[in-house]
Structure formats: structure tokens, C-alpha cells
Amino acid sequence: MRTVLIDIIAGARPNFMKIAPIIRALDGRKVAGGLLRYRLVHTGQHYDARMSGDFFEQLGIPHPDVNLEVGSGTQAEQTAAIMIRYERLLIEARADLCLVVGDVTSTMACAITAQKLGIAVAHVEAGIRSGDWRMPEEINRMATDAVTNWFFTTSQTANDNLRRAGIGEERIFFVGNTMIDTLLLNMExxxxxxxxxxxxxxxxxxxxxxxxxxxxxxxxxxxxxxxxxxxxxxxxxxxxxxxxxxxxxxxxxxxxxxxxxxxxxxxxxxxxxxxxxxxxxxxxxxxxxxxxxxxxxxxxxxxxxxxxxxxxxxxxxxxxxxxxxxxxxxxxxxxxSGGWKKGRIPEKWDGHTGERIVIVLEGLLPR
The missing domain is CATH 3.40.50.2000 (Glycogen Phosphorylase B;)
Structure with a gap:
């Protein structure tokens, strides 16, 4: 069977801690003979040493295979620049899947661009909602999930949100929280x-x-x-x-x-x-x-x-x-006064979310 190429999209500081466990799991499966390969695409939505550069070194993320270098601008300017440059990349070197994380502008822009070219989209951290349309991130979440094929979720609440939107159970995968994978791995x-x-x-x-x-x-x-x-x-x-x-x-x-x-x-x-x-x-x-x-x-x-x-x-x-x-x-x-509540850790926030995502993708993509 042929190898399968996944574009992993990162554009802003919150993305890096979310993609690191997925990259680590993909690298591990490749060593074991897995067929999934990835291309790390940095859109350049945020790029300076304080806001993103340190994350590559500290979290063991490889340097991007592609940097779209979109830079700063209004939301519309950034969205347009990301879509134009990512479309050009996909036309020149097509991927089999576009994997996006979180809710930044890069997430929405790359998901829409890939889907318009007939490339499947997987959304990590799908289904979360604040209900507040004044937040740009809420618009990004809704637009991304509207064009997503496979939904990787962090909570039962996110699962319920997707079900209410008419998403079938066969497309929803409750895997946990990749950001917590990164935190637990680096705690010491x-x-x-x-x-x-x-x-x-x-x-x-x-x-x-x-x-x-x-x-x-x-x-x-x-x-x-x-x-x-x-x-x-x-x-x-x-x-x-x-x-x-x-x-x-x-x-x-x-x-x-x-x-x-x-x-x-x-x-x-x-x-x-x-x-x-x-x-x-x-x-x-x-x-x-x-x-x-x-x-x-x-x-x-x-x-x-x-x-x-x-x-x-x-x-x-x-x-x-x-x-x-x-x-x-x-x-x-x-x-x-000592009256703050004691918390618990939510289900599947256990440090193994990246591995679960890759196992699901291995079952989906070679077909």
C-alpha cells in the first residue's frame, strides 16, 4: 500500500502544543512501519521568537516543511493570504488529508481551502462552542466544523454539540486533549x-x-x-x-x-x-x-x-x-478565605490523545 500524506497546519502559538503529540505519534508509527506521513505547514500567522519560535525547540517540533509567511494583517487579509498560499501549495504538491487544530484563523482558512480542492479535513478540538459570536474564534470553529470530514473531540460536551448539528456518530471520535498530552509530557x-x-x-x-x-x-x-x-x-x-x-x-x-x-x-x-x-x-x-x-x-x-x-x-x-x-x-x-473548589481531571485527558488520533487515522486513510 502507498504512503498517505497528511498536512498538519499550525499558525499561531496555541497550535504548537496541540500538534506536538500528533507529530510524535506519527513519527513513532513510521518507525514501526506505518503508512502515514506528514508535512508540517506553518502559515506564519504568528511568527516571532516570543509568540511561537521557542515552541519548536522546547516541544521537540521539527521545523516546518513549508512556511506560508502570511504575516500580520486584519482577519480578512490574513484569511485571504493563507487561502491563496495554501491553495498554491496543494496544487503544486497535493496532500491526502488536511489536519487542523484549534480555532485560529489558519485553522478555518486551510480547512476551507483543502475541502474546495476535494481534500478531506480532520479537525482536532472539534465541536467546542462558546455560543458567543462576538468572538472571532467562535466563527472559526463553526466554519471549520462545517467543512470537516472527521471530528476529534476533547469532551462529551463537544460530542453533544456535533450531534445536535447533525454530525453522524461514525465521524465523531472522542479522543481527549492533545494540549494536555504536551503538558503531562513536559511537567518535569x-x-x-x-x-x-x-x-x-x-x-x-x-x-x-x-x-x-x-x-x-x-x-x-x-x-x-x-x-x-x-x-x-x-x-x-x-x-x-x-x-x-x-x-x-x-x-x-x-x-x-x-x-x-x-x-x-x-x-x-x-x-x-x-x-x-x-x-x-x-x-x-x-x-x-x-x-x-x-x-x-x-x-x-x-x-x-x-x-x-x-x-x-x-x-x-x-x-x-x-x-x-x-x-x-x-x-x-x-x-x-480558602473557599475555592477542588477540581478533577476530565475523561481522557491522560496524555495519550495523540496516539489515539493516529490510530483512528490509520484506520481511515489507507482506504
Whole structure:
């Protein structure tokens, strides 16, 4: 039988930790005589050392076979550039399957492009929904799943979402969470950032803050109130804030200086998760961070009105607070009084998701 070529698409920082276990599993099966091969396609949606470059080295991801180098731009500009350049690649060197992960612009753009050329699409992290159409990621999820052939899911909730959309059971594969594969594999490799000693940080003696969504950071006065609420509620503990480029622009305009709030650049994978693992709590508006805190048993407060990962709330350590600074103050009071809930790890978040995905693909693709 002939070998089968899978395009693995990565475009932004969250993608790299999700593709690493799949690549590792494919490499292992190749050594054992498997027929699946892959071509790693980096769209270039994010590409600088802080936002993506470190991930290749730290997570053992091979350098991309192809970099589309689309660069920055509006969502429409990025989508168009990715589709044009990926289409050109597929016409010149066709793949048998386009495998996309997550919900970034690259995921949607490459899935649509492949499907229009008659190439099957597999979506890892399919079926998750926040119900909030104001989030670009929600549009990406819905558009991607609309053109997907095979759906790899992280939870029973995602399975239910797909069933309600009319997807047949034979196309849904509940495999678990590849991001957790990466976390568990690297747990003992996590290492403190360079500023750990300079800030006199101690396990359980600081909080981690990550904010980047427009609803939290774009309006200066609201952003300032959130930061003040963090300061007021953390009992003088240091707050480490790896600053996303979007938030940095607003911070510079605010000229804010809050004692105990320490700004730093976005951290590489191993350093960031070391900070999370040893924090008293995490305050975030990220989806992926809530999954990592759930597995590490770290209290997590999400400053959003909805989540596409409800299992982190119903099973894990996460709570959805909305964007009201007063709600954050109340949650911090509960944290410091010892009233935060204990979480559990969701089903199949066990470190073997990448292997399960490859086993399924081996059963599907050679046919």
C-alpha cells in the first residue's frame, strides 16, 4: 500500500502544543512501519521568537516543511493570504488529508481551502462552542466544523454539540486533549523564568494574570479598573503579568504603575507553565490556560461571559466571572478565605490523545 500524506497546519502559538503529540505519534508509527506521513505547514500567522519560535525547540517540533509567511494583517487579509498560499501549495504538491487544530484563523482558512480542492479535513478540538459570536474564534470553529470530514473531540460536551448539528456518530471520535498530552509530557521539564529570583517568587506566593481579549483590554478605563481589582484583592502578593502585544499597547497609553504588578514579555512554554503550576491562582481570559490549570489543580478565574470549555468549570478548577471588576474582587476574597473548589481531571485527558488520533487515522486513510 502507498504512503498517505497528511498536512498538519499550525499558525499561531496555541497550535504548537496541540500538534506536538500528533507529530510524535506519527513519527513513532513510521518507525514501526506505518503508512502515514506528514508535512508540517506553518502559515506564519504568528511568527516571532516570543509568540511561537521557542515552541519548536522546547516541544521537540521539527521545523516546518513549508512556511506560508502570511504575516500580520486584519482577519480578512490574513484569511485571504493563507487561502491563496495554501491553495498554491496543494496544487503544486497535493496532500491526502488536511489536519487542523484549534480555532485560529489558519485553522478555518486551510480547512476551507483543502475541502474546495476535494481534500478531506480532520479537525482536532472539534465541536467546542462558546455560543458567543462576538468572538472571532467562535466563527472559526463553526466554519471549520462545517467543512470537516472527521471530528476529534476533547469532551462529551463537544460530542453533544456535533450531534445536535447533525454530525453522524461514525465521524465523531472522542479522543481527549492533545494540549494536555504536551503538558503531562513536559511537567518535569518545567523551569522557572529568568526573573523568578529577582521578584523573590515562591510557590503559592503569587498570582499569574493573562489578559488579551478586546472586551478586557481595549477600553482603557475598564482595563484599569480590572487591574485595580486585582491589586486590591491579592493581599499584597506579587502578580506576574506576561503581556500580550494587544494589551501592551493599552498599558503604554494608560501609563499604569501598580505596586506588586510585574509586567513581563510572553513566556516560552516551559517557563509559563512553571509559573502557572506554582501560582496561588490564575486570572485569565484565555481558553487554553483554563485546561492547564484544571489538570494542575490550580484555581482559575476567567474574565469572560462564556467559555467553550465548560468541563473546566463543571469538573475542573475554573470559574467564569464575567468582566465586572466587583465579581473579580468577590472571587479573590473567596480564594483567600480558602473557599475555592477542588477540581478533577476530565475523561481522557491522560496524555495519550495523540496516539489515539493516529490510530483512528490509520484506520481511515489507507482506504
Amino acid at each position: 521539564r518545567l523551569r522557572p523564568p529568568a526573573f523568578w529570583q529577582d521578584l523573590s517568587l515562591e510557590p503559592g506566593g503569587y498570582l499569574v494574570l493573562t489578559l488579551h481579549r478586546p472586551s478586557n483590554v481595549d477600553e482603557e478605563a475598564h482595563f484599569g479598573r480590572l487591574l485595580t481589582a486585582v491589586r486590591d484583592g491579592t493581599h499584597g502578593l506579587p502578580i506576574v503579568f506576561p503581556v500580550h502585544p494587544r494589551a501592551r499597547k493599552v498599558l503604554e497609553a494608560l501609563g499604569i504603575n501598580i505596586q506588586g504588578l510585574h509586567f513581563c514579555d510572553p513566556q516560552p512554554y516551559l517557563e509559563f507553565n512553571y509559573l502557572v503550576r506554582h501560582a496561588k491562582a490564575v486570572i485569565t481570559d484565555s481558553g487554553g490556560v483554563t485546561e492547564e490549570t484544571t489538570v494542575m489543580g490550580v484555581p482559575c478565574m476567567t474574565l469572560r461571559d462564556s467559555t467553550e470549555r465548560p468541563e473546566t468549570v463543571t469538573i475542573g478548577t475554573n470559574e467564569i466571572l464575567g468582566t465586572d471588576p466587583d465579581a473579580l474582587r468577590a472571587a479573590l476574597e473567596r480564594l483567600f
